[in-house]
Amino acid sequence: MVLGRAMPVRVRFAPSPSGSLHIGGARTALFNWLWARKQGGQFILRVEDTDQERSSLESVRAILDALRWLGLDWDEGPEVGGKFAPYFQSDRKQHYRLAAEQLIDSGKAYRCYCTKEELDAQRAALKARDPKAQFVYPKTCRERRDQPDRPFVVRFKSPDTGATEFSDLVFGPISTPNNQQQDFVILRQSGLPLYNLGAVVDDHEMEITLVARGRDHIGNTPQQVLLYQALGWKLPEFAHLPMMLNKKGEKLSKRDGAVSVGEYRAKGYTPAAVLNYLVRFGWSYGDQEIFSRQQLIELFSWDNVGKSDGKFDEKKFADVAFEHLKRPDLTSDADYVSGALPALSARGLDSADDQVVRTALPLIRERARSFEDAAYHLDFYFRDPPEFDPKVTQKILVPEAAPKLLAFRDWLAQQDLAAPELEAAFKSWVEAQGWSLKDVAQPVRVALTGRGTSPGLFEMMQIMGKELALARLQRGAERASAPGPTS
Numbered sequence: 496m497v498l499g500r501a502m503p504v505r506v507r508f509a510p511s512p513s514g515s516l517h518i519g520g521a522r523t524a525l526f527n528w529l530w531a532r533k534q535g536g537q538f539i540l541r542v543e544d545t546d547q548e549r550s551s552l553e554s555v556r557a558i559l560d561a562l563r564w565l566g567l568d569w570d571e572g573p574e575v576g577g578k579f580a581p582y583f584q585s586d587r588k589q590h591y592r593l594a595a596e597q598l599i600d601s602g603k604a605y606r607c608y609c610t611k612e613e614l615d616a617q618r619a620a621l622k623a624r625d626p627k628a629q630f631v632y633p634k635t636c637r638e639r640r641d642q643p644d645r646p647f648v649v650r651f652k653s654p655d656t657g658a659t660e661f662s663d664l665v666f667g668p669i670s671t672p673n674n675q676q677q678d679f680v681i682l683r684q685s686g687l688p689l690y691n692l693g694a695v696v697d698d699h700e701m702e703i704t705l706v707a708r709g710r711d712h713i714g715n716t717p718q719q720v721l722l723y724q725a726l727g728w729k730l731p732e733f734a735h736l737p738m739m740l741n742k743k744g745e746k747l748s749k750r751d752g753a754v755s756v757g758e759y760r761a762k763g764y765t766p767a768a769v770l771n772y773l774v775r776f777g778w779s780y781g782d783q784e785i786f787s788r789q790q791l792i793e794l795f796s797w798d799n800v801g802k803s804d805g806k807f808d809e810k811k812f813a814d815v816a817f818e819h820l821k822r823p824d825l826t827s828d829a830d831y832v833s834g835a836l837p838a839l840s841a842r843g844l845d846s847a848d849d850q851v852v853r854t855a856l857p858l859i860r861e862r863a864r865s866f867e868d869a870a871y872h873l874d875f876y877f878r879d880p881p882e883f884d885p886k887v888t889q890k891i892l893v894p895e896a897a898p899k900l901l902a903f904r905d906w907l908a909q910q911d912l913a914a915p916e917l918e919a920a921f922k923s924w925v926e927a928q929g930w931s932l933k934d935v936a937q938p939v940r941v942a943l944t945g946r947g948t949s950p951g952l953f954e955m956m957q958i959m960g961k962e963l964a965l966a967r968l969q970r971g972a973e974r975a976s977a978p979g980p981t982s
Contacts, residue, residue, distance in 0.1 A: 504537070
C-alpha cells in the first residue's frame, strides 16, 4: 500500500489596504509566516481590496514596505507573482462571478432585487416596533422570478435547520445553529464579492491549507463553511488567534496610541524586537520571553497558541526592544549600525561615520533603548560643537573650571590615548595638583559632550580622537571663562 503524500502547507495573509499595517495584522502575518517557514511551506500575500472607497495603492505600498521591513517575505503575491495570480481581489471579479453563478444554478443562492431604500425602511419599521431587535433579511427574493433588467446582489440560501460545524486548531470544535444565520449577501451589484465569498473562492483556488486569522473572524467562519460545502470544495483547516486589546479590554485602535508597524520602525525598534513582542500575543514557550527569529521558526506550534486575549503594553514592548538592542546575538553590530545611521540622519547628522558608530557600540548598548535613543547617545561624537545642556553648563562650566580644563588639556596633549594605564595616570595627576577627581572630570565631561552624564572619559576620547578632544577642552575653558551666564 502506497500512502498518499500530505499536502504542502500553504498559508496566507490577506490585508485590506485601507491604511498602514496594523500591529494586529502584523501578528496574524507573523503566525502564518512562522508556520510556513517551519513546515517548509508557502506564505502567500493576497490583497483584499474590494472595498473600493477605502482601498488605496498608497496603503498597499505601506503594507508591503512594512512586511519587508519585518522580514516577513512572501513566496507568492504582489511584486513576486505566482501561478495563482492575480493576487488583488479587484482583478479577480470573474472568479467570484463564476462561483456565484454556480451557486445560483444549483439553487443554493439567488439574485436579490431589494433596494437599499426598501431594506432601510424595513429596518426602521422594526426599530420602531422593538428598538432592541436585530434586523434579519426576510428572504423576500428567495422565490422571486429573475428580472435581468434590474440591478441585483447575490444572496446565499442559508439552511434553516441543523448546525454548521468546524474544528479550530486553537478553540477546538465549534458548532453554530443554522437558524442563527440569514441569507447573507455574497456578491455586490458591482460584481465584487463580500468578504465571505472572496475569501472562500481565493483560498480554494490558491490551495490554502490553513486559514489563520484573528478571533473576530470566528463569527463569519460558519458562513464560509456553508459556502465550501455548497460549492463542493474541501475545507481548509482553521486557526483563530486571540485578540490584541487595549488597557480597557477593547479592540486596539489608533486612539490607543501607536498601533502601526511604521510607528515602531520610526521609534527605532528593530524588526526582530517587534516580532518578538507580537508573537507573545497568543503564543508562549514555557517562561521564555526573548526569542531570535530563528528560534521562533524552530519553536512555533499551534499547540502553544492560547485562547486568551492579551492587553497591549507599551512599556513591555519597549523593554523587549531594549533587550534586543543590548544583545549582540539578537542585534548584530552591522544591524545596529544600519539602524542607528538613519536615526542620526533624522537629527541632521547625515555625514555620521559608520565606523565611529561601530566603535562606540560597547558604550551605548546598555544605555540606548531604541535606535532613536542610540542616536541621542552618539550625537556629540558627530556634532561640533556639541549641543550644551544649559542647566548643566551653567552649573559646571564656571570660571573656576577654566584653569583645570586648560591644565588637563596640556596634560592630555602629552599622553597616548590608547595606553591601558591612562586612567590611573590621570587620577595620579589630579592628586598631584591637589584637586578632587570630580572637580576635573565633570568640567571635562561637559566640555567634551555638552552633557552631565556620559560613558567613561577616556573611552569617549579614544573614539572622538585626541585632536577633537583637545579642541573641545580649549573651547570649554573659553566658555567657562566667558562673562555672564553660559548656555
